[in-house]
Amino acid sequence: MARKPASQNPVTPPADEAQEQSWQITLFGPRWQIEAALIAHEDAWDWDETVILSGCEIADDKPEDWRMDVFLPRKPAAADRAAIKALFAGDDGKGKAPKLIEERLPDQDWITLSQSGLEPIHAGRFIVHTPDFPVDAPEGIRAFTIPASRAFGTGHHATTAGCLTMLSLMKAEGLVVRNIADIGTGTGLLAFAGLHLWPRALATASDIDAACLGVVEHNIEINDIAPGAGLGQLTMLIADGMDDPVLQSRGPYDLLIANILAGPLIDLAPDFAKALVPGGSLLLAGLLSTQEEQVRAACRRAGLRIARRAVHGDWSVLWLRKRNDVRVRASRPGQLPDWAKKW
Template sequence: MSESALQIIARGLRVPAETAASAIDADVLLEGATYSILEEDEDLGIWRIDAFPTTDDEAKGIEAHLRAVEGLEVIVEKLADADWLAMSLSGLPPVEAGRFFVYGAHDQGKVPEGRVTLKIDAGAAFGTGHHGTTVGCLDAFDKLLEKGETFEKVLDVGCGTGVLAIAAAKTGTPIAVGTDIDEASARIANENAEINDAKCEFYFASGLNDARVAKNAPYDLVFANILAAPLVELAPEIAQALKSGGVAILSGLLRTQEDRILDAYRPLGFVVEQTIHNDAWSALQLRKA
């Protein structure tokens, strides 16, 4: 861990910001880095990157990538000691994505009627529903349900908090399975399934060939909200895990990375059905021909 908590902020126009974000995503040494990218000032076209490194090496790597891009103003700030989890919980509003309403314990009294509610608190796993990639996945899934599609078996690759598999289970999927290479995430996802009274199973596993995952293949729908590099690497396994006519909802990628993902999936028989954008992030809905 770094000796003191840091926040690295970069501001600039969209192209430099997305270029820097792509460089961070492509760096294998920064695969676990936490950052966000969004449009800060629509009138001026200013975009902002906020990064929160957890080690000194991570901080140096992120700062180097940001400063290497011309047109970005980079600031490194020390964060004062605080209960960041409690502060983040109090500042996270509920998220609405189609029929889905994602909320934390602090918003217990704001839950509306007639919605599919998902109680997901911020914690050690990714996926509270606030990130543009998660919202994009939920929006894509909601539109599929609106068309009357049903999914008997759903797989959530890189499940994080389990929000996507839980959403599937709460909308009628009888077999919803998730995997994560982070053991804590798999544990948290199982806890969230219990909290939401959702019939899901989450496993700490590397790859899709784990026996507990493979036993339910082929799946009708595969979520993979991870990063561009592992999306490309896992393309053959995701294709193998899906039935013919099955759907893959892929996210964790920037708009600028869409072609890279499609170059990996189109040769495997996938066609694009829908693309959803939230800020700089993209969610792709593909169907296996």
């Protein structure tokens, strides 16, 4: 599932490479251009995974001015420059990349540099941190360790933090959830949060990117999440949207989470509605505030109505509910499918 730009981190290279051959390429451009390039990077199946990309706004008071940083474990070669420029070519191949500014980095760990700014964040009932920034969570707060990785969802993007806050609000308002699915899960973080808030729920996480399988399995282990197909356990799948027999058989769902992009959210709105029980909740994020009305219109057509909304920076987070008078051919909310009853 398409995801928003985020800091990326592959397997750490050998120590001599990390210490002696660290280079950075920086590009400046408008937000739409940098975001489009980062999304193109997600779809570049032949990308060199030792080359790390991150994108962010230059300053809080200039949300439309962005930069992209590219970290390399070697001096940039012509092939590296060509690969970066290709990210800006667009569908017609005619797009022009901003100027590439190259810099040799000091002799220090380039992975740490690529993770700069990933200090712990506190959102709702959760703290999210990387292994490099351990925390002592206060009582009543659940801390999750999420290493920076190829998958989106370290909690530092406004959309992920906004979802954590909205999930906490759902729990505070008494929402009962027995069956959760996190579509486009990335690192698994939002599925983990859902299981923490509703520990007896059936939980499923899915992503279109096969690389997320190993990422989520690792994060399950380091965060003491129970893997499996039973109550209080998490099942991870590789699936395109809702188009997966296991994902469909485990429904209908009380709560669907989708922190992806506005386009897929619009396309998937009817599928989300079909997969929800009457009165079920849909948590959507990954849409800019300027895209919110289009997403909400698609959801209205599918029989979904807004319950709460929040804005985090330029991003909207929506909590929608399925109308009670919309019928679905499915089991009762939270009822286990026959194949899962053995767990």
